[in-house]
Amino acid sequence: MSASVLFDAPGPKARVRNLIYSVAGSIGLVALIAWVCYRLYDKGQFAGELWDIFNYAGIRQNIFDALLSTLKVFALAGVFSLAFAVVLCVARLSDHKPVRWVAVVFIDLFRSIPLLITIFALWVGILGDMTPMWALVLGLTIYNGCVQAEVLRAGVNAVPKGQVEAAYALGLRKTQVTASVLFPQAVRSMLPSIISQLVVTLKDTSLGYIILYPELLYSARLIANNTPVGGVYPTVQTVIVFGAIYIGLCLVLAWLAKFVEQRGRRSKAGIVPTAAEQPEEVAAPGDVAKPSDVSKD
Template sequence: MSANVLFDAPGPKARARNIVYTVVGVLALLGIAAWAGIRLYDKGQFEGELWDIFNYAGIRENILDALLSTLKVFALAGVLSLVFAVILCVARLSDHKPVRWVAVVFIDLFRSIPLLITIFALWVGIIGDMTPMWALVLGLTIYNGCVQAEVLRAGVNAVPRGQVEAAYAIGLRKTQVTATILFPQAVRSMLPTIISQLVVTLKDTSLGFMILYPELLYSARLIANNTPVGGTYPIVQTVIVFGLIYIALCLLLAALANWIERRGRRSKVGIVPAKAKELKETVPSEP
């Protein structure tokens, strides 16, 4: 009898079918990749001189400026979305029903609206004149703040109820319980999800090119469409370079998350055992 209760183990015929499906799928993917490679080769996208555009000082300066613009928006949106998430989470968990329902409606509304629509609406002046940078920052803050608020709420609800009751029993107020017991444990338990959403925030900065904000994707589009070499536009080269930049940024953020998580695990220590020398000094010797 199989110990796996999630699904039945496949029989010989099912295993044979799975092998066939896998082989057919791999061959289909290889065929699509080969077809795309041949098309790109015929259009001259693999010519070595197309890489020469990245030797120009102006191109490198443009990429650096776009990178800094992306990081500036990400830093502002990341910090503001986390602050906004805490406010929304507190309102979502409020004992006052009107406050709680306002938070629920706000979170559900902006999680349902596509982020690009929110950014575009802010840019065209739905709440007044706004620069592309702040329209992008505010749009990312609203959407990701709503998502992060639900993440924090899940972490708060995961804290054992006995800890909250014990805190109230020793005379702590709700604000103190939330600030010293609930939120620290919620952040620690939900840290991987919080960092994952920050990675999404970083990638969503690319929506800025729709409102003419000069971030990485906007710069990539300018380079690919306006710097032909011998009549050929360096599309493949631009995609590779900017794709690697995005991958590097996401990997750095993931590495930071792992480092924070390791430090959090090391900080969860109980009573430190006394050293042998200290024990010897405190225990009286036999006469």
């Protein structure tokens, strides 16, 4: 049966109406794009000489330095947030009610507060005189650690209860069960979500421009607002260049997630028992032993 059981197949009038809506929507979208392009062309944003600013060594060095600053903050925040997520997840799953409730309140609080407010509050002096870099790193660590903790908790809860009971039956303590049974499987099952949140962490480094940290977005604003060519600021060109950099970094993370996932599958499927572990063949009823199988006295 080709027709869907979730809705009735459209009749002749409905098909005509849907076609009209589709054509009208497509025309409206094309008209909007054409209007935007015309406005940009009218302001001189499509002039070829606007790309010349990226030929200057100073501009290229500025972009390279901003990229290194972004990657440094991302690396620190990524590692710290994952470590912090493990601590929060363990506290969230604790048998001690006070510890569990403290973790719940902390996670819900900092997941509810906008990340920009957290970063700005850290920068203006809640924890003393803090540099923009460490304010950004700490803000990203707190927020993304809370999110990653919930991701890990979902992975831990997805582990079959029989494996936990079997581990306890073998005499393992709760710490050993968590470290050797729960977390390895939780990380493996939730790896796509973990990598997705790391991509969010990478993009959230752009909030550093609010506290004057020289990351990619801060560098893009400086280039777009302070290097006019013929009285025209290279806004479109800057957006294209820096947007391509962000897209490239996110694609690298996506490729890394796919690579790790494939390696994990190959490591699980590629285990071959050794000769000592291979079971002996059992002769079927009525089989006659070959002369070579009979030992000589």
